[in-house]
Amino acid sequence: MNRLYSWPLSIFAASLLLGTAGLAHAQKKEHGESIHRDSVYNNSRYMQDFPTHLLMVQPPWNKPIYNGTELTVPGLQNVPDIHGDVNNPQLVVYFAGNQYMLVNQLMRDFMKAYPQYKRVVAFTLPPGRLITAIKRGNGILIGNMHVNLKPDILTAGHGSIMHLQNTMHWFSKVEVYAKNKLAIMVYEGNPQHVKGMLSLARPELQLCMPNPEWEGIAKHAIIPALKKTGGESLVNVVYREKVKNGTTFLTHIHHRQTPVRIMEHKCSAGVVWYTEAYFHSRIAHHPTAIINVPEKDNKVVAYTAGMMKHAPDPKAARDFMKFMVGITAQKLYRKYGFMAP
Template identity: 45%
Template sequence: MRKTIIASLVFLIVSITTKAQDFKSNEHQFDPPWQQTSLNGKNFTIYGIDNMPDFHGDVNDPDLVIFFAGNQYMVVPELLDAFKKKYPKYTKVFAETIPPGIEVEQIQNGKLLVGNMRITLSPDVITAGKASITEKNNQGWFVNTKAYAKNKLAIMVYKGNPKKISTLKDLGKENITVAMPNPNWEGIGKRIVLAYKNVGKDSLSNLIMDKKVNVKTTLLTTIHHRETPLFIMNKRVDAGPVWYSEAYYHSNLTNHPIDMVEIPDKYNVDATYMAGELKNAPHKKAAKKFMKFLGSKEAHEAL
């Protein structure tokens, strides 16, 4: 049963056909984006200066706008290509892969500021964890919701696991530095805290989330799916709990110096991802098509 659960999110990445970007011979050698895009145009990506890997597609007059849960960044290019192939009418799609908590604030504010650029697009579809989508559905946000994937947790470590980390309990050791998603912004943070409590009750959670934060051996992230692998690859931390799909992607489908440590099922925490079609979607027909597409064979093959 557990393998079936994980397969529904690992299927999001196993079929990826694009390759991670090659190492660079400078201080930004590990910088995202970690996949290639099918979009064309003058490329002006300057690593460390002008680079926005979590904003995908056409920001000008799009046919469809989707706010994805951030950890699904690795499948978005392929997924959008598959959608546009199935529905060629929709040629311009814009998507974000930033933390759902930030996306909610963006929706409520009506604007997102990144550097000197302001994005004022309203989403047609958003994706997030089951609890978040269910809560907003009860508040009247959606006309339709759909569960489309499941996931669990894993520990991401540097290639070869030099600190010999084997359990979540090891993350509490004084000599282990940890990247930890901030529960205030990222839903995964609360799931990881629950896993800590499954292993060591409140004592392990308090150690990692309070004591180690205060002495800076736990670093809280704002966007873990980018910061945690970068922190590990640049040797700022030794390890970080992440979604299984992220650890699998970096350790098996890229040439990044990252390995994965699995967490036993009895301590692990599952998550269900859901999509919601917004009542006030600016592109209602496209939103309905995308919701239908998420359950299609074409989507599963792309995911």
Template identity: 45%
Template sequence: MKKIISCIGAGIITIAVQAQEHRFDPPWNDAPEAAVNFTVPGIDNVPDIYGDINDPQLVVFFAGNQFMCVDDLLAAFKKQYPQYKRVLVETLPPGILAKQIQGGSLTIGNMRITVQPDIYAAGKARVASMNTLFSDTATYAYNSLSLMVHQGNPKKVAGLKDLSREDLRISMPNPAWEGIAKQIEKAYIAAGGERLLEAVMKTKVADGSTWLTKIHHRESPLRILNEQSDVAPVWLSEVLYQERMHHPVESIKIPASENIRATYVIAKLKHAIHSCAATDFFNFMQSDEVKRIYRKYGFDTDG
């Protein structure tokens, strides 16, 4: 009998641990309504594909760090343009989205997506590097960097210079496809010169204490929340969003002398399949309503 109770007890502990592992998992927004909702944390969960993948009337690729704005943006856009019922949005890293545009397809798990965007929205430099693909562009928002740490700042991180410390585990965007990484590297140089950059991006990568993410706007918060990393350079809007959800994180301010200001640009594809919808969304993204939404989530805007 004791053995049976012991086994049952172990099973309960295992279930509790598994639940604990996924309690912070995205999606962090309200999922679209459907006849069946079959989201399984850690198994079947695709938080960066939004809306209607079948016969969309508009396809938008947003750089991933704007994921928190999507629900409000789509609700406001559909209210202003009620003729658009089916909208598909991807919020993956901008470099991955660029490769998807160039290659024509994307696979996540066993799902292959071949839709092409009507609108691409990302950092100014990324959009400029792809300018031959676009018929029109416009600036719509700005952002700055912050450090995300666990609530209470248990490792007493004071600023960027501390990231060279041997005892700190860092969650860092991968420069290979995440635009924020290049901006963070500039901040490292401003704060501690090439020595700090080398410590974080070479020495600590080699010893495993700098973790290079594949999708930082999901991975970095989760690594902080699950105590796998101690500090993560992120966009200010990202840490504010986690605080907004009452997740146990907090922000360490990066002074203006070490910080950068990112500029977000929206672009309409020259060969947009849904050209009229693309034009409507392009104009919508420059409206006062959109500025209000972005400011709500910690971005800056003109006006």
């Protein structure tokens, strides 16, 4: 089956312009000394004289799956959310974007388990935008690069996948493979003394919050959690009043923007998936910290994979669905703080 909606108009170019201004102070000296340059991703990809403290906070925060002539420039020319090979791939997976921290290793492990698949690619972007791209059939545009590949697998929150199945009948099989909960990400040391969801209503607190228009975490997790904590009035303050007065920034690429903006001191706090806060604080050792949300105020959401009925490579899709619930993939998800399905 034809993998393309139409032939890609691919021009390799800059994407996700994440500025480096103001980051010089974002990484304290002890972090620069205690973390090896290769601990998060292979910084030798880049200019050796590029400041370590900037490399530490710039995406993609992982090693590339494939080798090639390196054209990446940190903070300027970077495509952190396309993982793999877009050239006639044997498997295309559209991932809910909050799994960016483990997808490279996940795809490597899959190719090791199923060596017949040499060319794979995964996209870690907001699922609402990926679903829109599938519905429109016009692909994904990042900067000047157009990628128009039909996915074999789509992953998103369980509610979103089941809604698509009930209304659009997209999938031949669905499988829950992980769960997650909410946390609040703040700068290291929590200088603004954020204590929980109620703190988000403070007028002076600059927030990064995912846009409910296309981020499932906002609609299906954060807003319900805010209601559980402080009622509709807390939702109104965080998502209406503070947006109107400019103290809530609504993100576009939520999983990337929140940590970078916090490390740039453009935001003081942001509600994220626990695994995002865990990755940046405990694994990448970025200057961020985790504020746990009590269980009574939290919201647990299941992640579900759907095999597309019209998957270009149904055999690869079936193998990947089996792999996702197997021991290797599940062990990797636990390592990065995800809950068992």
